Amino acid sequence: MSQPAAPCDDLSPGQQFRQGFLAMVPLWLGMMPFAVAYAVTARAAGLSVLETSLMSLTVFAGASQFAAAGMLGQGAAGLGIVAATFLLNVRHVLYGLSLSRQIPLSSGQRALAAQFLTDEAYGVVTVAGRQDPSRLTFAFLMGAQLSLYAVWNLFTLVGALAGEILPPPEQLGAGVIFPLAFLGLLVPLLTHRLPVLVALLSGLLAWGLAQLLPGGLVVLLAGVGGALLGAYWETRRASDAGPA
Secondary structure, three states: OOOOOOOHHHOOHHHHHHHHHHHOHHHHHHHHHHHHHHHHHHHHOOOOHHHHHHHHHHOOOHHHHHHHHHHHHOOOOHHHHHHHHHHHHOOHHHHHHHHHHHOOOOHHHHHHHHHOOOHHHHHHHHHHHHHOHHHOOHHHHHHHHHHHHHHHHHHHHHHHHHHHHOOOHHHHOHHHHHHHHHHHHHHHHOOOHHHHHHHHHHHHHHHHHOOOOOHHHHHHHHHHHHHHHHHHHHHHHHHHHOOO
16 A cells, blocks of 8 residues: 655655645646647647747646637737636636635745646645645645646647647547546535535536636636635524534
8 A cells, every 4th residue: 555645844845846746647637638639729720839839838728728729810809819818717816815825925936826826736736735734835836836837838749749630629528627627626625514515506606607707707706606605604603603
């Protein structure tokens, strides 16, 4: 049997970084076809191999890169592309607020972590922190984030170079990978009735909003709504219990 990982309190920053990096390895298989699918989309929209790779190096936001590549192929204006990618990524405001409450970060560390923040890294780091609070360090966070950054950019290049011999992006099945990964991260956190109820109601709210709004706003509003609902019920339960 494998030995449990040592608490991050006992590790150097380099070892903490390695733990975070390796924690993301199970998601690499999902990231690979997603990065290739983006590259195929970008090349089909007329971007060169260099431009396709530069977008991954500087933007590093899968859904936004898909949208931007598609809009560029349709000749959309720059302002429209910026607005669309902003709406898709506005959910990261919630991730940043959550991480800033969990991990002590300097202003410089906040800026660096924000550049590489992704849904998957946030989910894995949050779950790891629940299991072992000593993992909530800047080094562990950056290890997790740069793990995905490395594989995303490597397979962006692979897809950009091999785009002409690959099938269309919708045939690669990338669209279902990360929703399933997030469900896998969510389930272990549903240990009591209240989290289960909040998750169900947030999911219903997200489903309803998805008929009306862009994806980024849906995640933001459903996340805020679920957090407020959970806080209200938790406060009410504590109030009903009264002083110990």
